[in-house]
Amino acid sequence: xxxxxxxxxxxxxxxxxxxxxxxxxxxxxxxxxxxxxxxxxxxxxxxxxxxxxxxxxxxxxxxxxxxxxxxxxxxxxxxxxxxxxxxxxxxxxxxxxxxxxxxxxxxxxxxxxxxxxxxxxxxxxxxxxxxxxxxxxxxxxxxxxxxxxxxxxxxxxxxxxxxxxxxxxxxxxxxxxxxxxxxxxxxxxxxxxxxxxxxxxxxxxxxxxxxxxxxxxxxxxxxxxxxxxxxxxxxxxxxxxxxxxxxxxxxxxxxxxxxxxxxxxxxxxxxxxxxxxxxxxxxxxxxxx
Numbered sequence: 001x002x003x004x005x006x007x008x009x010x011x012x013x014x015x016x017x018x019x020x021x022x023x024x025x026x027x028x029x030x031x032x033x034x035x036x037x038x039x040x041x042x043x044x045x046x047x048x049x050x051x052x053x054x055x056x057x058x059x060x061x062x063x064x065x066x067x068x069x070x071x072x073x074x075x076x077x078x079x080x081x082x083x084x085x086x087x088x089x090x091x092x093x094x095x096x097x098x099x100x101x102x103x104x105x106x107x108x109x110x111x112x113x114x115x116x117x118x119x120x121x122x123x124x125x126x127x128x129x130x131x132x133x134x135x136x137x138x139x140x141x142x143x144x145x146x147x148x149x150x151x152x153x154x155x156x157x158x159x160x161x162x163x164x165x166x167x168x169x170x171x172x173x174x175x176x177x178x179x180x181x182x183x184x185x186x187x188x189x190x191x192x193x194x195x196x197x198x199x200x201x202x203x204x205x206x207x208x209x210x211x212x213x214x215x216x217x218x219x220x221x222x223x224x225x226x227x228x229x230x231x232x233x234x235x236x237x238x239x240x241x242x243x244x245x246x247x248x249x250x251x252x253x254x255x256x257x258x259x260x261x262x263x264x265x266x267x268x269x270x271x272x273x274x275x276x277x278x279x280x281x282x283x284x285x286x287x288x289x
Contacts, residue, residue, distance in 0.1 A: 004241025078163025104165025
């Protein structure tokens, strides 16, 4: 149990760093271009890792193929929305909303893996949801566009939460077949197989798929590295503790990212955002107790 919780915290630290460099990569070369090459980096890293460390305990079946499709679709939704939201929005608003993925993942784990939550853990999950809702409502109020509509990056933050909430349990289903590290590469590859035809087919999107310029490679590489490292930590953590516990711990990345954006980037969240971030953090801690 302790090992799983520590790996969940390691995932949160890795994803907090990823949030920062993802924003820089997206603003340097555009969300989709940064996403493409960050995932290419992730595939290369996972290929090296699986050759060195992975062990597989199950064979590929039709059911596994179904989970690969689910993971690919949810990853495409999650990562596109994440890169888009960070390119166009503010970290102090987008990240707490995205952190609600942990509640979705925990709820699915109760159904898929028959895990059990105590009354205190249910209260913690409710706090995470309440915090995300508080931040979302504040963001909707202060970031309303001139036409009176919700900004697209706010909707993208919600989409990322849904995508990651589905992706994490799917990755746990895939891990016995692909290995803890190999699962990450398989997810990225499935994502790209789905995304590239869309990018090429919809010419109106004008998506630039060229290699990033040299100055942009550091944030792109680090985005791929930290996203991959965080995903490996949570898949490994699920081996040692219930996913319903590991996922909320990993979502502490929200609190770490808000602190960074406040202290380093100079973003000054309003009281409503701070209340929401505190609720998310308290809920995560309660879930982990």
